[in-house]
Amino acid sequence: MTGKKKYETWPGKNHIFCHGRLMAGGGSRGWFWFTHVLFIIPAVLFSVDVCPWLAREISPAVVVIFAWLTLACVVFFYMAAFSDPGITPRQATRPKKRGPSILKIDVNGVRLKMKFCETCNIYRPPRTSHCSVCDNCIDRFDHHCPWIGNCIGKRNYHLFLLFVFTITIQCFYVLSFSLVKIVFMATKDGRSGIDSFTYIWADSPLVIPIALFMFIVTILVCSLASFHLFLIATGQTTYEKLKKVYKTQQNPFTKGPLMNFVHLLFQPWSPAYIHLLDEDETTRVTTENATSAVPVIDSLEVIS
Amino acid sequence: MVEVVVERNYTDGIITRFQDAFPEQIPDKSFSSQWTTFITQLNQMFSEAETFSYVCVLEGLLSALTLYSLPLFYETKAKKKFKEIREFLDTSNKTIFSPKGMELCDPFANGLLFLKIIVHNGAR
Numbered sequence: 001m002t003g004k005k006k007y008e009t010w011p012g013k014n015h016i017f018c019h020g021r022l023m024a025g026g027g028s029r030g031w032f033w034f035t036h037v038l039f040i041i042p043a044v045l046f047s048v049d050v051c052p053w054l055a056r057e058i059s060p061a062v063v064v065i066f067a068w069l070t071l072a073c074v075v076f077f078y079m080a081a082f083s084d085p086g087i088t089p090r091q092a093t094r095p096k097k098r099g100p101s102i103l104k105i106d107v108n109g110v111r112l113k114m115k116f117c118e119t120c121n122i123y124r125p126p127r128t129s130h131c132s133v134c135d136n137c138i139d140r141f142d143h144h145c146p147w148i149g150n151c152i153g154k155r156n157y158h159l160f161l162l163f164v165f166t167i168t169i170q171c172f173y174v175l176s177f178s179l180v181k182i183v184f185m186a187t188k189d190g191r192s193g194i195d196s197f198t199y200i201w202a203d204s205p206l207v208i209p210i211a212l213f214m215f216i217v218t219i220l221v222c223s224l225a226s227f228h229l230f231l232i233a234t235g236q237t238t239y240e241k242l243k244k245v246y247k248t249q250q251n252p253f254t255k256g257p258l259m260n261f262v263h264l265l266f267q268p269w270s271p272a273y274i275h276l277l278d279e280d281e282t283t284r285v286t287t288e289n290a291t292s293a294v295p296v297i298d299s300l301e302v303i304s
Numbered sequence: 305m306v307e308v309v310v311e312r313n314y315t316d317g318i319i320t321r322f323q324d325a326f327p328e329q330i331p332d333k334s335f336s337s338q339w340t341t342f343i344t345q346l347n348q349m350f351s352e353a354e355t356f357s358y359v360c361v362l363e364g365l366l367s368a369l370t371l372y373s374l375p376l377f378y379e380t381k382a383k384k385k386f387k388e389i390r391e392f393l394d395t396s397n398k399t400i401f402s403p404k405g406m407e408l409c410d411p412f413a414n415g416l417l418f419l420k421i422i423v424h425n426g427a428r
Contacts, residue, residue, distance in 0.1 A: 076371075088415035126314060126318055253318070266365065268353070268355070269382040271412060273413070273415040273416070
């Protein structure tokens with residue numbers, strides 16, 4: 001008799017879907033769906049209102065590029081949302097009964113501390129942190145992203161970066177072409193001033209709210225992208241920046257801004273340590289305890 | 305039964321590298337030379353799997369441009385190397401450790417934090 005699969009006995013707070021085939025982070029799923037709303041509404045409105053006009057007035061190629069960018073955003077978003085960020089498996093027991101709570105090691109000449117994680121029963125390697133939302137220790141922990149509904153760590157940071165950069169480009173693209181349509185319509189047939197506005201409002205009212213909305217969203221995603229470019233240049237993770245780890249201490253992990261960028265975006269594949277579809281050996285039923293689960297009929301009283 | 309734990313060596317950074325000193329708890333001291341060969345090769349294989357090269361950049365770039373449909377058909381170099389590492393650990397367990405009454409546990413199961421070797425009773 002086989003016991004349960006690992007996804008059925010998963011100790012963390014992750015949300016697991018499709019019988020162990022998809023794993024997202026913990027916490028509320030509301031923000032994840034809100035990101036869909038924020039993305040779909042302007043994309044649909046832009047497709048309906050501006051794209052046909054762009055295909056006619058400028059070129060169908062403009063619409064094709066928009067479609068490709070939108071698809072890329074969606075793909076990178078879902079890959080970041082359901083990828084394993086680098087979860088370190090929990091150990092069943094403490095390595096030593098009365099071991100120290102902190103181990104000191106030297107990395108590239110810099111003294112670092114490895115703290116003991118009470119939940120996972122491991123000494124956390126450098127740059128590994130415990131996410132309280134997902135209740136796991138994540139390798140090269142960056143941050144827990146509620147918009148994506150997952151932690152960002154070593155294995156999916158490049159997917160997160162691709163998503164952020166692609167959506168920044170896409171937002172600029174949508175904003176630019178919305179403005180192109182507005183300017184074109186505003187100056188058509190020599191119009192100006194209030195005539196322009198009334199013409200646009202009568203002929204294509206959606207383009208103005210699209211442009212306003214995209215203006216705000218572009219500023220927000222641009223700030224996030226810039227923040228991450230800064231983190232990459234200084235070789236830090238979001239967590240290390242927030243905890244001000246390298247304010248007083250030298251950073252032993254940075255290789256210079258360009259090399260950091262290249263290493264992070266094009267890092268080689270690393271294996272996941274979690275296999276949810278594997279059997280959880282601790283739940284395996286052996287032949288010995290199998291017989292004890294069967295009721296012993298002889299001991300039942302015969303009721304006549 | 306004795307559990308021998310070989311920790312990671314972080315002196316050169318967070319690249320995967322295990323301490324190469326011969327574990328003192330292993331009773332069979334003649335095992336030392338086989339251990340050195342094993343651990344040197346293992347560290348070398350991890351170094352090759354995690355190495356950053358032009359191939360990595362090209363694979364990464366193509367994967368991103370094809371929206372990650374490329375990895376469905378093509379096994380990246382790093383993935384191949386990690387497969388070789390698993391096979392090497394399996395082979396070493398069967399040919400080096402088992403004949404001496406020891407068992408090498410899978411380090412991937414513990415997130416490559418340490419190498420655990422179980423020395424069974426009566427191993428000499």
